[in-house]
Amino acid sequence: MIAEIISIGNEILRGEITDTNASYLAAQLPLLGVELHWVTQVGDDQSRLVDAFRRAIGRSDLVLATGGLGPTVDDLTREALAETLGEELHSDPALEAGLRDLFAKWGRPMPSHNLKQAAVIPSAQPIPNHRGTAPGWWVEKGGKIAIVMPGPPGEMQTMWQEEIVPRLAKMQCGGVILCRTLKTFGVTEAAVDEMVAPVISRSAAEIGIYAKPDGIYLQVVAKGAGQSEAEEKIRETEASLREIIGEHIWGVDDDTLAGVIGKLLAERGKTLASMESYTGGALAASLSDAHESSRCYKGGFVVGSEAVGTVLDVPGGSEDLHGPSDGEMIAWAMARAARQRLVADIGVGVHGSQGDQSRGAVVFIAVTDGQRERSRQTTWPPLRRDTKHWVAVAAMFELRRLLLDVG
Amino acid sequence: MIAEIISIGNEILRGEITDTNASYLAAQLPLLGVELHWVTQVGDDQSRLVDAFRRAIGRSDLVLATGGLGPTVDDLTREALAETLGEELHSDPALEAGLRDLFAKWGRPMPSHNLKQAAVIPSAQPIPNHRGTAPGWWVEKGGKIAIVMPGPPGEMQTMWQEEIVPRLAKMQCGGVILCRTLKTFGVTEAAVDEMVAPVISRSAAEIGIYAKPDGIYLQVVAKGAGQSEAEEKIRETEASLREIIGEHIWGVDDDTLAGVIGKLLAERGKTLASMESYTGGALAASLSDAHESSRCYKGGFVVGSEAVGTVLDVPGGSEDLHGPSDGEMIAWAMARAARQRLVADIGVGVHGSQGDQSRGAVVFIAVTDGQRERSRQTTWPPLRRDTKHWVAVAAMFELRRLLLDVG
Numbered sequence: 063m064i065a066e067i068i069s070i071g072n073e074i075l076r077g078e079i080t081d082t083n084a085s086y087l088a089a090q091l092p093l094l095g096v097e098l099h100w101v102t103q104v105g106d107d108q109s110r111l112v113d114a115f116r117r118a119i120g121r122s123d124l125v126l127a128t129g130g131l132g133p134t135v136d137d138l139t140r141e142a143l144a145e146t147l148g149e150e151l152h153s154d155p156a157l158e159a160g161l162r163d164l165f166a167k168w169g170r171p172m173p174s175h176n177l178k179q180a181a182v183i184p185s186a187q188p189i190p191n192h193r194g195t196a197p198g199w200w201v202e203k204g205g206k207i208a209i210v211m212p213g214p215p216g217e218m219q220t221m222w223q224e225e226i227v228p229r230l231a232k233m234q235c236g237g238v239i240l241c242r243t244l245k246t247f248g249v250t251e252a253a254v255d256e257m258v259a260p261v262i263s264r265s266a267a268e269i270g271i272y273a274k275p276d277g278i279y280l281q282v283v284a285k286g287a288g289q290s291e292a293e294e295k296i297r298e299t300e301a302s303l304r305e306i307i308g309e310h311i312w313g314v315d316d317d318t319l320a321g322v323i324g325k326l327l328a329e330r331g332k333t334l335a336s337m338e339s340y341t342g343g344a345l346a347a348s349l350s351d352a353h354e355s356s357r358c359y360k361g362g363f364v365v366g367s368e369a370v371g372t373v374l375d376v377p378g379g380s381e382d383l384h385g386p387s388d389g390e391m392i393a394w395a396m397a398r399a400a401r402q403r404l405v406a407d408i409g410v411g412v413h414g415s416q417g418d419q420s421r422g423a424v425v426f427i428a429v430t431d432g433q434r435e436r437s438r439q440t441t442w443p444p445l446r447r448d449t450k451h452w453v454a455v456a457a458m459f460e461l462r463r464l465l466l467d468v469g
Numbered sequence: 470m471i472a473e474i475i476s477i478g479n480e481i482l483r484g485e486i487t488d489t490n491a492s493y494l495a496a497q498l499p500l501l502g503v504e505l506h507w508v509t510q511v512g513d514d515q516s517r518l519v520d521a522f523r524r525a526i527g528r529s530d531l532v533l534a535t536g537g538l539g540p541t542v543d544d545l546t547r548e549a550l551a552e553t554l555g556e557e558l559h560s561d562p563a564l565e566a567g568l569r570d571l572f573a574k575w576g577r578p579m580p581s582h583n584l585k586q587a588a589v590i591p592s593a594q595p596i597p598n599h600r601g602t603a604p605g606w607w608v609e610k611g612g613k614i615a616i617v618m619p620g621p622p623g624e625m626q627t628m629w630q631e632e633i634v635p636r637l638a639k640m641q642c643g644g645v646i647l648c649r650t651l652k653t654f655g656v657t658e659a660a661v662d663e664m665v666a667p668v669i670s671r672s673a674a675e676i677g678i679y680a681k682p683d684g685i686y687l688q689v690v691a692k693g694a695g696q697s698e699a700e701e702k703i704r705e706t707e708a709s710l711r712e713i714i715g716e717h718i719w720g721v722d723d724d725t726l727a728g729v730i731g732k733l734l735a736e737r738g739k740t741l742a743s744m745e746s747y748t749g750g751a752l753a754a755s756l757s758d759a760h761e762s763s764r765c766y767k768g769g770f771v772v773g774s775e776a777v778g779t780v781l782d783v784p785g786g787s788e789d790l791h792g793p794s795d796g797e798m799i800a801w802a803m804a805r806a807a808r809q810r811l812v813a814d815i816g817v818g819v820h821g822s823q824g825d826q827s828r829g830a831v832v833f834i835a836v837t838d839g840q841r842e843r844s845r846q847t848t849w850p851p852l853r854r855d856t857k858h859w860v861a862v863a864a865m866f867e868l869r870r871l872l873l874d875v876g
Contacts, residue, residue, distance in 0.1 A: 075505045077496025078679070082487055084510065089484025098482045099517060103491065103508035110506060272485070336771075342757025343750040346771040350749025351857075360776040364743075364753040365768035365811075372812055373768065404772070405779055450758075 063234065065091055066100040066122035068114050070129035070139050071213055075105045083128045083211075083218055090222065092270075093241050093283050095234050096124060106130055111142030119146065119206050124230075129213030131196035133176040139210055140181050140199070147203060149183035157188055157197055164195060186210075189225050193217045198225070237287040242296050244303060245317060246310040247277035247459045254278045257306050267299040275448070276319055276455050277312070312462055319458040324354025326465040327408075332431075334461070335406035336362030337396035339370055340414035340425050345454040360404040363396075370413065374399055389413055390437055393426035397435070407431060408464065412457050423449055427457045429464045436464055470641065472498055473507040473529035475521050477536035477546050478620055482512045490535045490618075490625055497629065499677075500648050500690050502641050503531060513537055518549030526553065526613050531637075536620030538603035540583045546617055547588055547606070554610060556590035564595055564604055571602060593617075596632050600624045605632070644694040649703050651710060652724060653717040654684035654866045661685045664713050674706040682855070683726055683862050684719070719869055726865040731761025733872040734815075739838075741868070742811035743769030744803035746777055747821035747832050752861040767811040770803075777820065781806055796820055797844055800833035804842075814838060815871065819864050830856055834864045836871045843871055 067088065069081045084101045091098050099122060104114045111130070118125040130139030144151050157180035165172035179196050182188055189198030189209075194217040199210040209226060211218045231239035246254060251273050258280065262269045267284035282299050286292030304311060313322050327334055336359075338345045346362040365373050374395050393411040401409025414425030428437040440456055442449045474495070476488045491508045498505050506529060511521045518537070525532040537546030551558050564587035572579035586603050589595055596605030596616075601624040606617040616633060618625045638646035653661060658680050665687065669676045674691035689706050693699030711718060720729050734741055743766075745752045753769040772780045781802050800818040808816025821832030835844040847863055849856045 074492070075495055075508065076499065077492045077494070080487060080489055080492040081508075085481070085484045085487040087484070088482055092483065099512070099514075101482065101488075101510035103510075105506070107506075339768075342763070343753030343755075343769065343771065346750030347754045348750075350771065350773070356749070356773070359773060361746075361770065361772035361780065362750065363768065363770055364750065364757065366757070366763070366766060369767040369811055373810070403780070404776055 063096045063123045064121075065096045065098045065124040065126060066102070066118040067098065068118055068125065068127040069101065069103045070106065070111065070127060072105045072136070074103050074129075082215055083213065086215065086219060087126055087128075087222070090227070093281075094227070094230050094239055096230070106136045106138050108138045108142050108145070111138055112146050115143055115146040115208070119204075119208060123206060125206070125208040127208065127210045128218050131179065131198070131210065131212045133173065133178050133195070135175075137178070140178075140183075143186075143199070143201065143208065143210060144183045147183065147185065147201070149185060151181045151183055153177065153180045154182045154188060157182065160197075161195060189221055191217055191221055192224065193220050200226075200229070231285075235285040237285060238289050238292045239283065239285050240289075240292040240296050241284075242282045242300060243315050244280040244282070244300065244311050245274075245277055245313045246280065246307060247312055247319075247455065249278060249307070249310050251278050254280070254307065258303060261299065261302045261306065265299045265302065266295045269299065269303070275451065277310075280307075309468065312459060318352055319455060319462065320348045320352030321354045323349070323458055323461050323465065324352050324356070324358055326462065327358035328354065330465065332407040332465075333358050333360050333405075334408045334410070335360045335400040335404035336410045336412075336457075337365065337373070337400035338362065338412040338457075339365050339396070340423070341412050341450045341454050341457070344450045345410070345412060345457050348454050348458065360406045363400060363403075370396070389415075389424065389426045390428070390439065393428035393437060394430070394435065397428040397430045401430060401432065408461070410457055410461055412453060414453070423453075425453050425456075427453070427460050429457075429460050431464060434464065434467075436460060470503045470530045471528075472503045472505045472531040472533060473509070473525040474505065475525055475532065475534040476508065476510045477513065477518065477534060479512045479543070481510050481536075490620065490622055493622065493626060494533055494535075494629070497634070500688075501634070501637050501646055503637070513543045513545050515545045515549050515552070518545055519553050522550055522553040522615070526611075526615060530613060532613070532615040534615065534617045535625050538586065538605070538617065538619045540580065540585050540602070542582075544585070547585075547590075550593075550606070550608065550615065550617060551590045554590065554592065554608070556592060558588045558590055560584065560587045561589045561595060564589065567604075568602060596628055598624055598628055599631065600627050607633075607636070638692075642692040644692060645696050645699045646690065646692050647696075647699040647703050648691075649689045649707060650722050651687040651689070651707065651714075651718050652681075652684055652720045653687065653714060654719055654726075654862065656685060656714070656717050658685050661687065661714065665710060668706065668709045668713065672706045672709065673702045676706065676710070682858065684717075687714075716875065719866060725759055726862060726869065727755045727759030728761045730756070730865055730868050730872065731759050731763070731765055733869065734765035735761065737872065739814040739872075740765050740767050740812075741815045741817070742767045742807040742813035743817045743819075743864075744772065744780070744807035745769065745819040745864075746772050746803070747830070748819050748857045748861050748864070751857045752817070752819060752864050755861050755865065767813045770807060770810075777803070796822075796831065796833045797835070797846065800835035800844060801837070801842065804835040804837045808837060808839065815868070817864055817868055819860060821860070830860075832860050832863075834860070834867050836864075836867050838871060841871065841874075843867060 067084050069084050073079050130137045185203045186199040186201045196212040201208040267282045270281040272279045284292045284295035343364040349359045350356050393413040396411030397409040408431045411428045423442045425440050474491050476491050480486050481488050537544045592610045593606040593608045603619040608615040674689045677688040679686045691699045691702035750771040756766045800820040803818025804816040815838045818835045830849045832847050
């Protein structure tokens with residue numbers, strides 16, 4: 063099945079927003095065994111929209127359009143698809159009643175122009191929108207499928223996952239398609255590739271490997287005649303992968319590292335404090351951003367490399383401390399100081415030098431719970447723009463290992 | 470002039486990267502008086518590329534293509550444009566020599582497949598790439614212009630700004646087009662719109678108003694027969710805007726607020742320290758991220774709301790402090806404590822409650838240099854996802870006001 067995406071909206075063509083709907087859908091389609099050939103971005107202009115729909119329906123089996131379903135006169139996606147297919151728009155009584163109910167629930171009068179969102183054409187089946195007022199359309203005609211979804215990413219993604227994926231999966235394999243993502247850290251993409259090759263060759267599920275900002279992800283996709291068959295395939299494949307690479311897997315699906323740490327802290331009734339130089343607040347920001355960790359995270363100290371001495375009360379400051387072993391000592395002193403000053407159960411310290419163009423950055427990570435202490439020296443290539451982010455991820459991974467008491 | 474963008478690469482159609490080149494160029498084109506009608510994303514597939522180029526050249530005056538100029542066999546943009554125009558590729562001796570020089574400078578042998586990047590067609594003029602190995606192409610044929618640029622955003626943007634904008638400006642207005650961005654904070658888009666309306670109506674330059682993550686931007690675009698005429702128009706318009714809204718303007722063009730603060734600190738030989746609860750490290754991360762501010766920023770404390778008492782040594786902790794005036798007192802205590810403990814000239818404190826679904830968040834910002842103290846209470850609508858970011862921006866704006874000693 064060949065697919066095409068049409069992203070609709072003047073704000074895209076003016077460069078005011080970046081079209082993330084297309085990349086979201088593009089990443090989803092391979093899971094359904096659908097091949098994407100084209101993405102077109104077009105403004106809210108009826109003749110250009112009709113042109114785009116006509117071409118897409120001509121050359122692709124599945125057309126996914128997002129945007130232009132709002133209540134204003136500028137929103138022309140329904141009108142354009144109706145013209146493309148030579149059909150007339152009419153108001154759907156059930157959709158109209160649904161819209162009126164929604165506004166009544168909100169305690170607000172429904173503006174008359176919202177009625178536009180109840181319009182359908184004879185070959186369109188409405189798709190419920192659980193997060194907004196604009197229903198989508200599922201249109202089948204002449205052996206082709208055109209699906210129209212709202213533009214706001216939250217509305218689009220919910221409609222896609224809850225309403226569209228199950229239907230497309232049924233069409234594609236006569237059953238269900240399930241996906242599970244295993245998230246790893248501390249191994250390179252090439253190493254993951256080599257380690258899991260034997261599983262890939264014999265697994266009943268498909269396995270993809272992707273480099274992401276918080277490590278390498280393994281994406282497991284399984285098809286089955288029913289839910290249980292697909293679930294069983296996912297379970298088996300996940301078990302095989304965990305046997306090989308389990309120690310590097312820190313989470314699944316929507317997990318974040320900060321969220322995982324927050325959950326582990328909460329389960330153990332422990333609190334956490336941090337002190338960081340190199341990462342300049344990136345670690346604190348990650349830990350306090352996650353809902354799960356913000357309750358157990360008591361806070362942290364962000365210090366410039368030269369101010370470490372002032373904060374730690376090390377006589378003479380950090381200038382007296384040189385070389386790798388000193389860097390490790392400082393990171394430990396930072397972890398202990400964070401823990402003691404904020405009266406937390408666990409402390410984490412991050413200390414390092416910015417490095418320069420020839421040498422990379424050398425960063426020390428230390429974690430302590432008062433009894434056990436772990437530390438790790440990490441080196442990072444020069445001139446990487448996102449090294450702070452990676453070091454913060456590495457520090458959270460060390461914290462997770464301390465909490466799980468793994469080597 | 471009607472333009473069309475073609476973004477090329479399998480990694481876009483697999484959803485592995487989001488196409489930010491298209492939105493960058495889309496935002497640039499209005500400055501040149503060029504209207505964008507279409508964006509097409511297509512994979513590295515010769516027949517689909519030819520299809521896309523043929524259609525674009527047929528319906529648009531200016532075609533901007535990015536990507537597919539790498540040295541590997543997958544990269545087919547040159548081949549596809551050659552086929553579209555019915556021309557033959559040949560190696561350009563000057564480009565080939567340039568590539569060999571580049572690799573010699575790097576002290577690395579040139580892989581033979583990099584020779585591909587020296588290929589041109591008769592109607593293409595090479596465009597220098599100051600940041601990579603792949604030259605661009607400027608093609609004029611049959612009254613249409615096709616411009617091909619490399620895919621990596623850094624390379625593309627440099628080539629666009631340095632090589633392509635001046636040429637397109639010359640074509641569009643027979644002269645030069647200049648742009649200046651004035652960045653404001655603390656006023657709404659609607660208020661800016663109303664305030665600057667009189668300037669817009671009589672200015673020799675065009676003025677656009679855009680909401681951005683660090684405030685409202687005013688974009689001034691001026692055309693002139695020569696550089697000096699355009700510069701004069703920009704200067705006049707900027708002066709008129711500054712008369713009206715100058716107190717809210719914190720920077721221009723590529724300035725960041727953290728960078729502006731860093732510069733002000735360095736000029737005055739002052740150092741800075743922070744203590745934040747509500748923003749959870751977002752303020753520290755911003756201040757330490759900017760190259761200019763990282764040297765003068767001694768560090769900061771990130772504390773959970775409940776740990777403020779522990780850190781500040783306020784007997785009984787923050788539970789004893791309630792109500793708005795207490796919130797302001799805490800923010801002040803935080804600013805003073807940050808300044809004293811990190812031995813800095815200036816301290817900034819941020820304290821607030823998360824708020825809930827009905828009430829918004831109330832956040833206090835305090836700054837002190839030991840003599841002068843300023844504070845500000847800010848309220849933020851409930852359920853905004855990026856409130857932490859906005860509060861960090863507001864805190865930096867207060868710091869700037871203290872440093873400039875403005876009311």
